[in-house]
Amino acid sequence: MTPKRIDRQARREEILDAAVRVFARKGFTASRIDDVANEAGIGKGSVYLYFDSRDALLNAAFEAFAARSQHVLDQARRGGDPPLERISALVHAVLRALSEEPDLARILLDLWSAGREGDLPLDMAGLYAQYRTVLTELLAQAGAEGSARPGLGERHATVIVGAIEGCLLQWLLDPRLPVEEMADPILDVCLNGLRCRDESQAGR
Amino acid sequence: MTPKRIDRQARREEILDAAVRVFARKGFTASRIDDVANEAGIGKGSVYLYFDSRDALLNAAFEAFAARSQHVLDQARRGGDPPLERISALVHAVLRALSEEPDLARILLDLWSAGREGDLPLDMAGLYAQYRTVLTELLAQAGAEGSARPGLGERHATVIVGAIEGCLLQWLLDPRLPVEEMADPILDVCLNGLRCRDESQAGR
Amino acid sequence: MTPKRIDRQARREEILDAAVRVFARKGFTASRIDDVANEAGIGKGSVYLYFDSRDALLNAAFEAFAARSQHVLDQARRGGDPPLERISALVHAVLRALSEEPDLARILLDLWSAGREGDLPLDMAGLYAQYRTVLTELLAQAGAEGSARPGLGERHATVIVGAIEGCLLQWLLDPRLPVEEMADPILDVCLNGLRCRDESQAGR
Amino acid sequence: MTPKRIDRQARREEILDAAVRVFARKGFTASRIDDVANEAGIGKGSVYLYFDSRDALLNAAFEAFAARSQHVLDQARRGGDPPLERISALVHAVLRALSEEPDLARILLDLWSAGREGDLPLDMAGLYAQYRTVLTELLAQAGAEGSARPGLGERHATVIVGAIEGCLLQWLLDPRLPVEEMADPILDVCLNGLRCRDESQAGR
DNA sequence: TATGAATGAGTGTTCATTCAT
DNA sequence: AATGAATGAACACTCATTCAT
Numbered sequence: 001m002t003p004k005r006i007d008r009q010a011r012r013e014e015i016l017d018a019a020v021r022v023f024a025r026k027g028f029t030a031s032r033i034d035d036v037a038n039e040a041g042i043g044k045g046s047v048y049l050y051f052d053s054r055d056a057l058l059n060a061a062f063e064a065f066a067a068r069s070q071h072v073l074d075q076a077r078r079g080g081d082p083p084l085e086r087i088s089a090l091v092h093a094v095l096r097a098l099s100e101e102p103d104l105a106r107i108l109l110d111l112w113s114a115g116r117e118g119d120l121p122l123d124m125a126g127l128y129a130q131y132r133t134v135l136t137e138l139l140a141q142a143g144a145e146g147s148a149r150p151g152l153g154e155r156h157a158t159v160i161v162g163a164i165e166g167c168l169l170q171w172l173l174d175p176r177l178p179v180e181e182m183a184d185p186i187l188d189v190c191l192n193g194l195r196c197r198d199e200s201q202a203g204r
Numbered sequence: 205m206t207p208k209r210i211d212r213q214a215r216r217e218e219i220l221d222a223a224v225r226v227f228a229r230k231g232f233t234a235s236r237i238d239d240v241a242n243e244a245g246i247g248k249g250s251v252y253l254y255f256d257s258r259d260a261l262l263n264a265a266f267e268a269f270a271a272r273s274q275h276v277l278d279q280a281r282r283g284g285d286p287p288l289e290r291i292s293a294l295v296h297a298v299l300r301a302l303s304e305e306p307d308l309a310r311i312l313l314d315l316w317s318a319g320r321e322g323d324l325p326l327d328m329a330g331l332y333a334q335y336r337t338v339l340t341e342l343l344a345q346a347g348a349e350g351s352a353r354p355g356l357g358e359r360h361a362t363v364i365v366g367a368i369e370g371c372l373l374q375w376l377l378d379p380r381l382p383v384e385e386m387a388d389p390i391l392d393v394c395l396n397g398l399r400c401r402d403e404s405q406a407g408r
Numbered sequence: 409m410t411p412k413r414i415d416r417q418a419r420r421e422e423i424l425d426a427a428v429r430v431f432a433r434k435g436f437t438a439s440r441i442d443d444v445a446n447e448a449g450i451g452k453g454s455v456y457l458y459f460d461s462r463d464a465l466l467n468a469a470f471e472a473f474a475a476r477s478q479h480v481l482d483q484a485r486r487g488g489d490p491p492l493e494r495i496s497a498l499v500h501a502v503l504r505a506l507s508e509e510p511d512l513a514r515i516l517l518d519l520w521s522a523g524r525e526g527d528l529p530l531d532m533a534g535l536y537a538q539y540r541t542v543l544t545e546l547l548a549q550a551g552a553e554g555s556a557r558p559g560l561g562e563r564h565a566t567v568i569v570g571a572i573e574g575c576l577l578q579w580l581l582d583p584r585l586p587v588e589e590m591a592d593p594i595l596d597v598c599l600n601g602l603r604c605r606d607e608s609q610a611g612r
Numbered sequence: 613m614t615p616k617r618i619d620r621q622a623r624r625e626e627i628l629d630a631a632v633r634v635f636a637r638k639g640f641t642a643s644r645i646d647d648v649a650n651e652a653g654i655g656k657g658s659v660y661l662y663f664d665s666r667d668a669l670l671n672a673a674f675e676a677f678a679a680r681s682q683h684v685l686d687q688a689r690r691g692g693d694p695p696l697e698r699i700s701a702l703v704h705a706v707l708r709a710l711s712e713e714p715d716l717a718r719i720l721l722d723l724w725s726a727g728r729e730g731d732l733p734l735d736m737a738g739l740y741a742q743y744r745t746v747l748t749e750l751l752a753q754a755g756a757e758g759s760a761r762p763g764l765g766e767r768h769a770t771v772i773v774g775a776i777e778g779c780l781l782q783w784l785l786d787p788r789l790p791v792e793e794m795a796d797p798i799l800d801v802c803l804n805g806l807r808c809r810d811e812s813q814a815g816r
Numbered sequence: 817t818a819t820g821a822a823t824g825a826g827t828g829t830t831c832a833t834t835c836a837t
Numbered sequence: 838a839a840t841g842a843a844t845g846a847a848c849a850c851t852c853a854t855t856c857a858t
Contacts, residue, residue: 027320029233033853043819045855054853084399109320113313115377116231125377132374139398148398155389156398158374158381159367162390166366169373170336173319173329177362185359186366193397194343194352194360195288210842237828247844249830258828414821435728437641441849451823453851462849492807517728521721523785524639533785540782547806556806563797564806566789570778570798571771577781578744578770581727581737585770593767594774601805602751602760602768603696645832655840657834666832 012050015040016064019057024106028058028114055120062111062122065104068097069127076134083142084191087135087160092183094164099180109172128165132157160190216254219244220268223261228310232262232318259324266315266326269308272301273331280338287346288395291339291364296387298368303384313376332369336361364394420458423448424472427465432514436466436522463528470519470530473512476505477535484542491550492599495543495568500591502572507588517580536573540565568598624662627652628676631669636718640670640726667732674723674734677716680709681739688746695754696803699747699772704795706776711792721784740777744769772802 018040022031033054037044051057076090098105115124135157142148163186171179222244226235237258241248255261280294302309319328339361346352367390375383426448430439441462445452459465484498506513523532543565550556571594579587630652634643645666649656663669688702710717727736747769754760775798783791 027317029317030323032851037820044853045819045821046817048854049817109313109317112373112377113231113233113317116313125374128374128377142398146400149396149400152398155386156393158371158386159390159393160398162370162372162374162386163363163367163393164370165373166368166370167362168366169316169369170329170332170362170366173316173332182359182362182366186363189360189363189367189397190393191397191399192353193393193395193399194346194356194364195395195397196350196353197401215842236826248828249845250843252829253842419821435725437725440847452849453824454822456850457821517721517725520781520785521639521641521725524721527642533782536782536785550806554808557804557808560806563794564801566779566782566794567775567798567801570780570782570794571775571801572778573781574774574776574778575770576774577724577777578737578740578774581724581740590767590770590774594771597768597771597775597802597805599805599807600761601801601803601807602754602764602772603803603805604758604761605809644830649841656832657840657842658838660833661838 008050012060015042015047015050016057016060020061020064020103020107023058023061023110024103028107028110055114058107058110058114059120059122061104061107062114062120062124065107065111066127068101068104069094069130072097073130073134076138082147083138083145084147087138087142087191088187090134090138091160091164091187095168095180095183098168105168105179106172108168128161131161135160160186163190212254216264219246219251219254220261220264224265224268224307224311227262227265227314228307232311232314262311262314262318263324263326265308265311266318266324266328269311269315270331272305272308273298273334276301277334277338280342286351287342287349288351291342291346291395292391294338294342295364295368295391299372299384299387302372309372309383310376312372332365335365339364364390367394416458420468423450423455423458424465424468428469428472428511428515431466431469431518432511436515436518466515466518466522467528467530469512469515470522470528470532473515473519474535476509476512477502477538480505481538481542484546490555491546491553492555495546495550495599496595498542498546499568499572499595503576503588503591506576513576513587514580516576536569539569543568568594571598620662624672627654627659627662628669628672632673632676632715632719635670635673635722636715640719640722667726670719670722670726671732671734673716673719674726674732674736677719677723678735678739680713680716681706681742684709685742685746688750694759695750695757696759699750699754699803700799702746702750703772703776703799707780707792707795710780717780717791718784720780740773743773747772772798775802 015036019031019036022035022039025031026035033047034044036057037047040047047057051060072090072093075093076086079086079089081089111122111124114120114122132154136152136154139148139152139156143150143152167177167182167186168179171177171182219240223235223240226239226243230239237251238248240261241251244251251261255264276294276297279297280290283290283293285293315326315328318324318326336358340356340358343352343356343360347354347356371381371386371390372383375381375386423444427439427444430443430447434443441455442452444465445455448455455465459468480498480501483501484494487494487497489497519530519532522528522530540562544560544562547556547560547564551558551560575585575590575594576587579585579590627648631643631648634647634651637643638647645659646656648669649659652659659669663672684702684705687705688698691698691701693701723734723736726732726734744766748764748766751760751764751768755762755764779789779794779798780791783789783794
């Protein structure tokens, strides 16, 4: 709360933003502390006044990412709208959040990689587990109220989360894909399915 | 003057397998040439008799991966079965192939990361583009013959590819997820949708 | 924000001097970056703060050498003294310069070797060409004014340059030879010749 | 004397010739055993059946070079011609020998470098000392018989040797120089001098 | 607080040499 | 004798981290 704190916090943020831009541009592995310092317009040594290590920068980036996600998750948990609408809102919110901060989105590949085995204590898996839990719950509600098929469970939630992340992945690998326009197709496919609905009629 | 008993191809394969195991265990970035050599039970220098560089190992791993994918893609292109069945077969084939070679699957994160920014000429994006093309074509056929909704396009294909890869991702981040059992849920969601089919009736 | 007390130029010079000492002692090929760092009393990595590569060290040594040569050449070009005296001054200056910096002289062998085949852009040949040009010009002047035989050309200049460098070579291979005392013999031989002047008389 | 011996000797010679060609082309330091084996059209391991080590190849090249030199030296020592003619013959012989085996000449730089400090027991210095001794002796004889100035000593011999080697050096650094035509200019300069002979007359 | 010079552990790669065939 | 696959010591170079100023 002291002005110092605020300054310090702001400085830290600046550096983190610079780091995220650098990571987004060349990937974490290829990014040097020097690159981050240059991007932030400060000396290399100063980075260490705000972050313990190079890995800590990626950790902080993860935390920023996780915070955005928590916000989206909280909204999905709280809302009083019908469950399918909340699912729709969730999917839109995730993709909108990333569209609005493309640099943060572009480090997803690094976060996924770092979220493996020992290195960083960076729990991407836990984040996706939360998404699955929320969606599983919403699907259950939707099933209960008759707007979704009955008997839906975590695996179906996994598919929805997968569709979102898988579309992000394809966009990361090929930025020409219009990620911000993928929310509706994702929802269309997952909610309505691709099979012809008039099958019984057509089958006649 | 003897043709030398050594089968270069087989030796190369052995080393590549060792490399894939190492990469799967600790990730490409954290893997040292020495690790690969030890895993293969040979000297460090010998790796270079079969691969030009450390990167070349990841490249070769990609090629092995891409070869498997091509096989799956070719089958999806050739088959004479109804389009929705071929889509089903495709999804099953992809997940089965990776279940059967989990180490190859576990390097997906590295292949995705390497598929960025010039470093390696490793075209993961092109691979997914092929999946999208095949699926787009199959959806069009299905639409034409009435088994799928009309008007389906590449975006819907993108969602299916995304669902597959997104489920793989979740498994990679949390190996407790039963990836080999996700084919059916993926198909269930994507083909049938999650919404209640009797909606019109229920909607009154 | 302090301009840092470190004088980059001076530091660079220190390292270069250390490198020259090391090269002089064991030859460039046998000299390790670590040797240079140790000789300079700094860490290995610090060498790279001032030089791009090991080769760059030899390059810089060449430049130092070439700068000394340019100085000598410039003096030979400018002076208004009689041409034979300027040649004499040139020979003395070359040998004195090298006597005064024996370490710089001792890397001549490396500079000659490096001046071959593309590796380094280190133009020893050009340096000697300059010496030949200057001497050719001075011989022509001397011929015109009658102090030297008429009809002298570049080949005679080549012989003078050769005599200098060849004496240096013999000294480098056998340091017991008194290089600093060779200027007069070189001039004596080249100017006066070894043949007996009274040959016609003596020939009777 | 056994046919085996002869074969072995011939094989050794072939490999040495190949090595000399390779060294001449890229310099000893940049030459790999593999290069030599390829040039000789044999397997890498086979080189070691005839030479103990890579350095031994350069040593053998030196010995070949030294043998040629010994031949030239012997002729200079034996002949019964007037001393100045024998000096002339010596200079011509040295340059002719090298012109006729340019590859052997081109490794001079490497021989000079190797003839330094410890590494190889390769005595270039001793070779040049022999030339100096022979020339010193011939100059003394010439002085005694009145064809050369009296009072000539080892330093004058050093200059002659220097002129030869220095011209070779310039040719090695710039192959456009016509080394085979330098014998006469060298002799002209060293025997007749460059100064105008009619100085006393002109001085009047 | 801020800096950037200094460091040295770490690693990819090379290549002379060995040796089983 | 001949081979070339295998080896591992050696080394140039990088870069995260430290610390004196």
